[in-house]
Amino acid sequence: GQQLNQSPQSMFIQEGEDVSMNCTSSSIFNTWLWYKQDPGEGPVLLIALYKAGELTSNGRLTAQFGITRKDSFLNISASIPSDVGIYFCAGQLLLTSYDKVIFGPGTSLSVIP
Amino acid sequence: DTGVSQNPRHKITKRGQNVTFRCDPISEHNRLYWYRQTLGQGPEFLTYFQNEAQLEKSRLLSDRFSAERPKGSFSTLEIQRTEQGDSAMYLCASSLLSGSEAFFGQGTRLTVV
Numbered sequence: 001g002q003q004l005n006q007s008p009q010s011m012f013i014q015e016g017e018d019v020s021m022n023c024t025s026s027s028i029f030n031t032w033l034w035y036k037q038d039p040g041e042g043p044v045l046l047i048a049l050y051k052a053g054e055l056t057s058n059g060r061l062t063a064q065f066g067i068t069r070k071d072s073f074l075n076i077s078a079s080i081p082s083d084v085g086i087y088f089c090a091g092q093l094l095l096t097s098y099d100k101v102i103f104g105p106g107t108s109l110s111v112i113p
Numbered sequence: 114d115t116g117v118s119q120n121p122r123h124k125i126t127k128r129g130q131n132v133t134f135r136c137d138p139i140s141e142h143n144r145l146y147w148y149r150q151t152l153g154q155g156p157e158f159l160t161y162f163q164n165e166a167q168l169e170k171s172r173l174l175s176d177r178f179s180a181e182r183p184k185g186s187f188s189t190l191e192i193q194r195t196e197q198g199d200s201a202m203y204l205c206a207s208s209l210l211s212g213s214e215a216f217f218g219q220g221t222r223l224t225v226v
Contacts, residue, residue, distance in 0.1 A: 004155075033214065042117075042204050042217035043156065088155050100146065100169065101206075101215050103155030 003027075004104035006089055012110045019076040021107045023089030031092035032065050032072040033101065036085045043088055047074070079111050115139060117218035119205050125224045126195055133191045134221045138207030145188050146215060147180055148204040149173065156204050162188060195225045 005024050013019055023032070031050055035043035047058050049065035049072060056063055062075045072089055086106040093102075118137040126132050138145045143164050148156035159178070160170045164185035174180075177195075182188040192199055202222050206215040 035217075040219075040222070042119075042206075042219045045214050045216060048214050090155075100158045100161060102158070103148075105153075105155050 004089060004091060004102060006087075006104040006107050008107060009105070010108040010110070012112060013079055015079060015081060015111050015113050017079055019079055019083070019109060020073060021075075021087060021109075022071065022073045023104050024071045025091055026070070027091070027093070028069040029091030029093050029102075030069075032063070033090040033092060034061075034063050034072070034074045035088045035090060035103075037088060037106075038085050046087075076109075079109075081111050081113055084109055084111050117205055117207050117216055119203075119218035119221050121221060122219060123222045123224075125226060128197060128225055129194055131191065131193045132195055132223065133189050134203055134205075134223075135187060135189050136205030136207075136218060137187045138205070139209075139216060140186075142207035142209050142216075143185065144208040144210065144215075145182055146206040146208075147188070147190050148206065148217075150202040150204055150220070151200075159190075192223075195223075197225045199223060200225045 003026050007022050034046045037043045047063040052069050054065040060077045086108050088106045089104045090101045120135045146161040147159040150156040158171050159174050160180050162182040165182050177193045180190045202220045204220045206217045208215045
């Protein structure tokens with residue numbers, strides 16, 4: 001079945017540093033989504049990507065939909081303590097009645113003040 | 114707040130008991146999804162509804178699990194004869210229509226003792 005891999009599994013960075021994380025898939029997706037999850041909470045959508053090659057920004061976050069449609073990356077610039085959390089990539093395959101979201105295992109981000 | 118609402122937030126139950134969770138999606142959303150998330154993993158798809166119709170069920174959804182969305186609005190997820198392996202965060206999400214972003218609730222944390 002469809003499977004997503006995320007790297008790195010975890011990151012420890014200094015406040016102010018830039019962060020980059022990747023997501024790869026064994027299958028093609030039509031949509032890539034990036035979510036952030038805080039402990040004990042549900043995932044919160046950060047960025048949605050709809051076209052191969054698309055580059056989208058949301059404040060300090062930038063994400064790209066890979067040309068092959070099998071990968072995506074997320075960059076966070078000038079990290080701050082509230083960026084701490086688990087970042088999930090998710091792929092969505094748009095068919096007529098079947099478009100469940102498949103999640104990766106997550107990248108845990110820790111920011112050292 | 115017009116986001117996805119889940120109740121209860123936490124549930125502790127004895128093995129063998131039945132439990133039921135409720136999800137109230139964003140009001141105009143016609144798609145509703147249930148996911149299960151265990152520690153250190155991304156959310157795993159369980160089932161989803163379009164309006165009141167249950168369109169897909171994952172093989173993760175054993176016979177002890179049943180979900181309903183009787184009027185196409187709120188949904189319930191029932192687990193019968195709970196087992197310790199059912200301990201997880203159960204997440205609900207909703208989306209407006211096929212291909213649009215899914216928004217998650219805060220989840221129900223189930224602990225089976």
